[in-house]
Amino acid sequence: MTTLIPAQSRKASRLGTDLSGITNIEEAMTKANLDWTVNLVPAQGLMMLTEEGITNTSIPDMRMVMRSDNQVTLGVVGARYQNVDNHEVFGLGEHILNQGGQLVAGGELNHGRRTFMRFDLPETQVTVGGSDLVKFGISLRACHDGSGTVTASVDGLRLACTNGMSVKMHVPHAFSIRHTTNARHRLATADMVLQGAITYAKEFSAVAEELISRPFSRSEFIGYIDALYPAPDEREKRAYTIWRNRRRELISLFDFADTNDYGRHTQWGAFNAVTEYLDWGTTVRANADQSISETRALRQFDQAHQNVKDRAFELLAV
Numbered sequence: 284m285t286t287l288i289p290a291q292s293r294k295a296s297r298l299g300t301d302l303s304g305i306t307n308i309e310e311a312m313t314k315a316n317l318d319w320t321v322n323l324v325p326a327q328g329l330m331m332l333t334e335e336g337i338t339n340t341s342i343p344d345m346r347m348v349m350r351s352d353n354q355v356t357l358g359v360v361g362a363r364y365q366n367v368d369n370h371e372v373f374g375l376g377e378h379i380l381n382q383g384g385q386l387v388a389g390g391e392l393n394h395g396r397r398t399f400m401r402f403d404l405p406e407t408q409v410t411v412g413g414s415d416l417v418k419f420g421i422s423l424r425a426c427h428d429g430s431g432t433v434t435a436s437v438d439g440l441r442l443a444c445t446n447g448m449s450v451k452m453h454v455p456h457a458f459s460i461r462h463t464t465n466a467r468h469r470l471a472t473a474d475m476v477l478q479g480a481i482t483y484a485k486e487f488s489a490v491a492e493e494l495i496s497r498p499f500s501r502s503e504f505i506g507y508i509d510a511l512y513p514a515p516d517e518r519e520k521r522a523y524t525i526w527r528n529r530r531r532e533l534i535s536l537f538d539f540a541d542t543n544d545y546g547r548h549t550q551w552g553a554f555n556a557v558t559e560y561l562d563w564g565t566t567v568r569a570n571a572d573q574s575i576s577e578t579r580a581l582r583q584f585d586q587a588h589q590n591v592k593d594r595a596f597e598l599l600a601v
Contacts, residue, residue, distance in 0.1 A: 298388065298390060298392070298399075298577070298580045298581060298584055299315060299388040299389050299390030299391075299399065299401070300314055300315040300316070300388060300389060300390050301387075301388055302314060302315060302386040302387060302388055302389050302400075303385070303386060303387060303388075304386075305386050306380060306386070307380075308373055308374060308376045308377050308380070311373075311376075311386050311389055311400065312369065312370070312373055312389070312400075314389075315388075315389035315390050315391075315400070316390065316391060317369050317373060317389055317390070317391065317398055317400070318352075318369070318370075319350055319351045319352040319369065319395075320351045320366075320368050320369060320370065321348050321349060321350055321351060321357065321366060321367070321368075321427050322348075322349045322350075322351055323346040323347070323348060323349075323360070323364070323366060324346060324347045324349050325345075325346055325347075326341055326342035326343075326345045326346060326347050326359060327341045327342075328341060329341055329342070342359060344361065344362060345359050345360065345361060346359070346360055346361070346362070346364070347359055347360075348360055348364075348427055348428070348429060350395055350427075355394055355395065357394065357395055357396045357427045357428055357429075358396065358427065358428045358429030359429060360429045360431075364429065364431060365431055366431075367425050367426065367427055367431050367433060369398055369425060371469070372398075372423055372425040372433050372460070373389070373398075373400045373423055373425075374469065375423060375435070375460070375469060375472060375473040375476070376400055376402060376423060376473075377473075378470055378473035378474065378477065379402050379404075379421060379473060379476075379477055380402075382477055383404070383405060383406055384402040384403065384404050384420075384421070384477075385402060385403045385404075385405065386400070386401075386402055386403075387401040387402060387403050387420060388400075388401050389401065392581070393428075395427060396426065396427055396428035397424065397425070397426055397427070397428070398424070398425045398427065399422055399423065399424045399425075399584075400422070400423045401420060401421070401422045401423075401438065402420050402421045402422075402423075403418060403419075403420040404418075404419050404420050404421065404477075404480055404481070404484070405418075406481070407419040407420075407480060407481055407484035407485075408484075409484060409487070409488040409491070411488070411491040411492060411495050411545070411546070411551060412492065412495040412496075412545060412546055412551070414545045415441065415443060415495070415545035415546060415551070416441070416442040416443070417439055417440065417441050417442070417448055417487070417488075417491070418439070418440050418442060419437060419438065419439050419440075419480060419483070419484040419487075420437075420438045420440070420480075421435055421436070421437060421438065421476060421477070421480050422435065422436045422438050422584075423435050424436070432459070433459070433460040433461075434457060434458065434459055434460060435457070435458045435460060435476040436449070436456060436457045436458070437449055437456040437457070437479065437480045437483045437484070439484075439487060441555065441558075443542045443543075443544075443545060443555075444540075444542035444543075444555065444558075444559045444562075444563070445562075445563075446555065446558040446559050446562050446563075447558065447562055447583055447586070447592070448487070448558065449483075449586075449589075449592075450487075450589075450592050450593050450595075450596040451589075451593040451596070451597070452483070452486055452487065452490070452596075452600075453486075454479075454482050454483050454486045455479060455483070456479075456483050458475065458476050458479060460472055460476075490600050491551060493600075494546075494549065494550040494551040494554060494599055494600065495545075495546045495549050495550070495551035495552075496549070497549055497550040497551075498548060498549055499548055499549050499550045499552065499553050500548065501534070501537070501538065501548070503553075504533075504534065504537050504553050504556070505530075505534065507553055507598060507599070508530060508533050508534075508557070509530075510598060511557065511591070511594060511595055511598065512526060512529060512530070514526055529560070532560060532564055533556055533557065533560055536555075536556035536559055536560055536564075537552060537553060537556040540556070540559065542555070542559060543555055543556060543559075550599045553599060554595055554596060554599055557591075557592070557595040558592055558595070561588040561591060561592060562579075562583055562588070563579075565588070567579045567582065
């Protein structure tokens with residue numbers, strides 16, 4: 284028996300604030316508590332509380348990245364750091380909305396060191412094999428921790444099991460965004476991301492249709508997961524037990540899981556068994572600040588198992 288979270292319970296694991304139904308980026312930013320920027324403040328004349336009491340200090344030639352709304356410092360940067368503005372990043376979403384995109388969620392992580400906004404793209408959803416619905420969308424992400432990175436990623440979601448379905452192919456599913464205040468360049472960037480998502484969804488659909496048309500026996504599946512997860516030495520008892528238990532759960536998913544009714548005993552079913560195990564079957568431990576559900580959602584958002592998903596897809600899509 285598998286210990287996965289039931290599929291009907293998984294929607295509760297989404298990160299951020301629900302933005303569905305909102306059609307304006309500024310309203311979305313306000314609701315998701317993203318309506319702030321950062322100020323770069325010289326790290327001079329600082330007062331710190333130490334065991335000896337209050338101490339005056341400074342960080343020469345450095346600046347603090349400070350939130351404009353609550354003055355929380357998110358990082359320390361040098362003179363060459365370029366400011367990342369939430370309004371500039373998520374303003375790209377206006378073009379996505381204008382082209383038929385729909386807001387899903389948005390919010391901040393780690394006190395605002397990372398911020399994000401997610402969109403569905405209804406025109407890119409595909410039905411693999413005539414029954415298995417996969418939706419695609421775009422996540423805009425910004426880092427205020429001192430790295431200054433701004434990215435957009437194409438997110439695939441299989442509705443039967445809410446697995447993340449974005450994998451490495453010859454067309455990109457992630458885009459780096461340059462800092463700019465030029466309106467024309469921002470529009471071109473938003474269009475590049477949108478067209479990239481459409482291209483990726485079409486390519487993924489074509490490969491998925493090929494996978495669901497290929498029968499895959501139980502013995503072939505066992506060979507597949509043994510290639511993905513080679514057996515450790517039996518003398519390494521803990522590692523061997525983990526490998527054996529994971530193998531058993533994967534086989535159970537492939538053979539019996541309701542979420543694998545579409546494409547049962549095909550290569551598509553094999554890939555879905557692996558992705559479902561990675562997203563919903565691997566061990567997650569809560570910490571003081573997050574529940575298990577929130578921790579699992581964050582791990583999926585961070586694509587913690589992306590290398591394994593890419594490899595699992597690569598082994599089949601040949």
